[in-house]
Amino acid sequence: MKKHQPMTILGTPILPGKQTILNLDIARLHTRAKVEVPVIVERGREDGPVLLLNAGIHGNEVNGVEIIRDIIARKINKPKRGTVICIPVLNVFGFLSQTREFPDGKDLNRVFPGSKNGSLASIFAFHLMNNILPHIDYCIDFHSGGANRFNSSQIRISRGNPELVELAKVFNPRFIVFAPDREKSFRQAATRSGKQVLLFEGGKSLDFHKRITMRGTRGVKNVMHHLGMRDFSEELAQMPMPESIIIEHSSWVRARHGGLFRFHIKDGSKVEKGEIIGSISDPYGKFEYKVRMPASGHVLGLNHAPIVNQGDALIHLGSTNR
Numbered sequence: 001m002k003k004h005q006p007m008t009i010l011g012t013p014i015l016p017g018k019q020t021i022l023n024l025d026i027a028r029l030h031t032r033a034k035v036e037v038p039v040i041v042e043r044g045r046e047d048g049p050v051l052l053l054n055a056g057i058h059g060n061e062v063n064g065v066e067i068i069r070d071i072i073a074r075k076i077n078k079p080k081r082g083t084v085i086c087i088p089v090l091n092v093f094g095f096l097s098q099t100r101e102f103p104d105g106k107d108l109n110r111v112f113p114g115s116k117n118g119s120l121a122s123i124f125a126f127h128l129m130n131n132i133l134p135h136i137d138y139c140i141d142f143h144s145g146g147a148n149r150f151n152s153s154q155i156r157i158s159r160g161n162p163e164l165v166e167l168a169k170v171f172n173p174r175f176i177v178f179a180p181d182r183e184k185s186f187r188q189a190a191t192r193s194g195k196q197v198l199l200f201e202g203g204k205s206l207d208f209h210k211r212i213t214m215r216g217t218r219g220v221k222n223v224m225h226h227l228g229m230r231d232f233s234e235e236l237a238q239m240p241m242p243e244s245i246i247i248e249h250s251s252w253v254r255a256r257h258g259g260l261f262r263f264h265i266k267d268g269s270k271v272e273k274g275e276i277i278g279s280i281s282d283p284y285g286k287f288e289y290k291v292r293m294p295a296s297g298h299v300l301g302l303n304h305a306p307i308v309n310q311g312d313a314l315i316h317l318g319s320t321n322r
Contacts, residue, residue, distance in 0.1 A: 005047050007083065009135055010039070014083065017045040024087075026127045027120055029103070035093060039132065040072060040086040048082030049227045050135055053220065055087070055142035057109050057186060059094015059101070063203035064142025067216035076221060079229040085136065090128070098206060100146070109182070112189035129189060138167070139190055139197045140223065142216060145204040148305035149313065152267040153202040153215040155244075156187075164196055169244060170226040171198060171219035174268050175300055177247040177318060198223075204304065247318035250300055255280060257289045258309040267302045277315065280308065295319065 007014040010022045020043070023036040053071065055064030068088040071077050077084040089095045093103050102108055106121035114125025145151040154175040155168040168176045181188035190197045200219065202212035218239060221232040255261070263278035271277060273296045281288040291314060301316030308314065 007043065007135065009041060009085075010131055014041050014043050016043055016047075018043060024127065024131065026124055037087065037090065037092050040077070040088075041083065042077045042079060042086075043083045044079040044081045044229065046081040048079070048229055049137045050083045050085065051224065051227065051229065052085045052087070052132065052136040052139040053077070053142070054090055054139065056089035056091050056095055057141070058107070058143065058146070058205075059091040059096070060098050060205040061100075061144035062095075062206060063144045063208055063212050064200070064216070065089055065095070066208050067142055067213050067220075070213060070217050071220055074217075076217065076224075079224060080231070082227065082229040084224070084229070085132065087132070100205070109186055110184050112184050112186050125186075125189075129193070133190060133193055133195065136195055138223070138227070139195055140171075140200055140220065141187060141197060142200045144202060144207070145301055147205060148303055149301050149316070150204040150267055150304050151201040151301045151316070152299065153200070153212055154247075154300060156199040156201060158191070161196075164198070167196060167198055167223060167226070170222050171200075172222055172241050173200065173202075173215060173219060173244055175247050175298065175318060176244045177250060177300065179250070245298060246320060247298065247300065248320060248322040250316060250318040252313040253291075253294060253315040253317055255308045255310055255312045255314050258312075259283075259287070259289070260306060261303065261308045261314065262306075263291075263302065263314075265299060265302070267299050269299045270297070271299060271317070272296045293317070
């Protein structure tokens, strides 16, 4: 990009060296009240890459919201070169009601690229794709585990993209997981539009976790530093982290019995085949089943629910072998 190339988002000129707060206003509640999605744009004095940080595509996944809030509050999103666009809460509707879905019952992350004349969620997806996405080069999409599932910090990417693998290593989560794009997800639609997308998973719904927030915030610094947007070398040198573990394959270990579930491992732990990691019992002390690992691997996600049904996912187990 040439220096001081014109940039206009949502009809508003974005000036070099300035912060601009926009509103993605495309819908109203049934009360006719507006629901505006704040879009915070920080443009450096020199042109360069455009990075989108977004969270809350599922309204109850608030740890990503906290990560972007922390980034904005600490002014990490102010680049010397290039532009950082922050959308802390994409699904404001779900965030207000602390639910995953849009008011129309749709999962926003299953309707992309959307439609101008579709459902409410589809209309929102359409406007995001057509008003924000064309301006960006890179995106970090922040998510948390659904329901009671706690995810260790991980970046999920598709295979076959060397630049994305390099970016994931630069972000430096606990794990890098090769996972195919979900059909009609934001990641799939953005990738098909030629954008480089890292999907961050960490923590669980309706919960903040300090370790997850720290890892997410540090990852953004790593990426911005790598892209030449801002020099964070001094700060990053004070917090050295081990290299990410690359997960080639993952699957869920499911409950063979329903009952009260208790576990005695931590997310991120390495486990061995046959290792007992918890137990499931009835409420009356008559029955207890020991949960053994069917294979060796790393615990990418862990069900924190105290009560499980037969077939429920207990452990998301990752393997470094294909």
